[in-house]
Amino acid sequence: MTQSTPREKTVLTPFNVISGIIILIGVILTILRFAKGLGGVTNLDDNNPWGIWIGFDLMCGVALAAGGYVTCATCYIFGLKKFKCAVRPAILTAFLGYALVVFALNYDVGRPWRLPYPIFLSQGTSSVLFEVALCVFLYLTVLLLEFSPAAFEWLDWKRARHIIGKVSMVLVIFGIILSTLHQSSLGAIFLIVPSKLHPLWYSGYIAVYFFISSIFAGMSMVIFEHSLVARFLHDKIDKEHDIESQNVALGFGKAASFLMAGYLMIQVIGIAIDNDWKYLGTRWGLWFLVEMIGFVGLPAVVYAIGVRERNIKLIQRTAGWTVLGIILNRLNVSIIAFNWQLPLNQRYFPSFPEIMTTVFIITLGLVIFKFIATRMPILYAHPDYPDDH
Amino acid sequence: MGISRRQFFGWMTAAIGSQVAFRPDAKAASNKHFTGYPGSMGVLHDISRCIGCRKCEAACNQVNSLLPPDRPFDDLSVLAQKRRPHANSYTVVNRFDLAGRQLPVFVKKQCNHCQEPACVSACFVKALKKTKTGAVEYDASLCVGCRYCMVACPFNIPSYEYNNPLTPEVTKCTLCQPRIQKGLLPGCVEICPKEALTFGTRDELIQIARQRIQEFPDRYVNHIYGENEMGGCNWMYISNAPFADLGMSEDLGITPAPALTSGALAAVPVVVSLWVVFINGIFAISKRKEQVAAEEKKTAVDQALKTEQTRLNDTVAQLKEKAKADQEAAVKREVKKALEDAAKQAAEIQTDPPEASPQSSETTQPGKQESE
Amino acid sequence: MEPDYNTLQEFITHTKGIAYLLIAVALVALPLFWRFLTGRDDKKKTF
Structure with missing residues (x-):
């Protein structure tokens, strides 16, 4: 199946030009990174070994790719079939998200060609990072397989499509387990630094926080992403997807809202258990409250209003707001509230090349998403497999 | 493949048995207590004796064949700034000018070679290792460079x-492991x-x-830094000034690093299973x-169909009736009409009908009413 | 500063006490929020 769209339109669309420039910059930065080493392009130093390539690319990338397992669980495990149209876009996003996380890791670690070492050569099982590496590696494989039906339909490989259809439930269950593990473990990574991470963010519950927040991050990302897709790739969406997506927004909006309320509750309980109330009055406390009230509590309420009034626009905007909140949380834990006791002049701020590399990787993701979504049956059902989209 | 079931069970028994049954020293894990390698070596740094001459820095540089520094080691003006170890310097001495003291205090900083090191616990390729001698060793041939350590x-x-x-490699003090193994300091x-x-x-x-x-209680702070910090270190300090004033955190706690993450790691197999x-x-x-809903739907539909059918049948029967x-x-009407017509015709022919049959008179009754 | 605890027992007694109160708050607050969230749903559809 090839989409024989008439090629009259110019290639020089604003999207193509801007993304082309960014990718060009990215290529140059890639050369610089591997020619001069991390020191040549980043602001990392011995006190701040992790910057935005971990704090944003990895931490936020994984959290925002949670839509894949959340949507699969909703549709296939909980059996809410009205979410079916959201499955393929969510899996594609998750797959690209994880692929780009691993891609970004190649920039961040010192010797990227050794990335398979922890899995195949020397297993440091005492490390939480080992578990994360193993889960991410396995989950990327699962996502590739979960995504493959769309590619097989596009390529018209009927036999492969048939075989993968047989094991789809196993993949779904595997994906949920792996996601639970590494979403939470990304938080558990910081359990080892009680003296470096600010007490308001450091908690014995941090793994639970990361897991629960990944669920509503995933839901919000599905809603938010659909609002973008509906605007920019509208001609690729079939009618069913368009109608169903309203239901998805209402359903996920409601679920996210309630989850966020619960999340807020366990954050408060976390403060109580560690007796960290005294920090709330400090400047760090204020910043913590900005995150918790401004980016969890308020969006939860606005989500609820959106759901009550069946206001899809409001729900979509709140989804974007929640996504920002998740990014803020991950950056707080991994960068902003990390090393909080260091004097200001020893704190980390990303360099321009670091930021541009991240922008480059996001752009790469958008370009690949667009490439796939305009060709493969992601936003519409394949005529041969109408029930399986 | 080539393994028989019997062989497999044999191995399993041996494997489990060696771990469980044949270990007289087996203890419940809940109150297991680890005390580190017996006889492991370390260094005690008496901060009150340090004069900040930086000779240790120079020796370290030489012993480890590091690059010569930007400023020579006998240049003590370097001490004006607080430093930390870097790639080319495994140890540094810092000077602290404390309020109310005439003489500055000097502290040497390097790897403390923890008993249960956080870096070792964090390393996902086992590139870092706690050795029997007490040194925390780094194996660059495994290091991926994730910098979690x-x-x-x-x-x-x-x-x-x-x-x-x-x-790129991670660098840190080696406790001069190669020298220790040769019997050198x-x-x-x-x-x-x-x-x-x-x-x-x-x-x-x-x-x-x-x-x-104990001998000089007025001189020393009553605390051995590193005895219990983060589960204890092989490099320890005693000082004539409070450690907190010397840039040494006193809020590290005494929990060894592996214990901080063991709970989360313990959850993994449980989460998978459950x-x-x-x-x-x-x-x-x-x-x-779904099945029940489908069945209920079917029953409901069947029921509705049945009811509809009977209703339909009734209606049909009624309609038929x-x-x-x-x-x-x-038919009656037609008959009556025909009779009437016949009667009329007869009347027209015979203006005076001889007699009306009782049936005809009966049938004329409605006809009359109709005409009226 | 917080009240200083000298024993773990004291610390846990205090923090758990507050945690139990918070559990009660959660048990009341979360269902109320759920009622707000689903207040305008069709009666038959509550998922």
């Missing part, structure tokens, strides 16, 4: 060769002119430290619900 270290010790593009300990550094087994060092504190159960359960429930009645009535 640097994140994890509560003392901010490991450094990274950020400017090495192809073979660590470079810094050997050169120290004031015996501010003492090398020995960790147990001996704790004894010495306690002795000094998730398989829960997910399958929820899946089964939603499948069953009605039709029959109608037909009869129509």
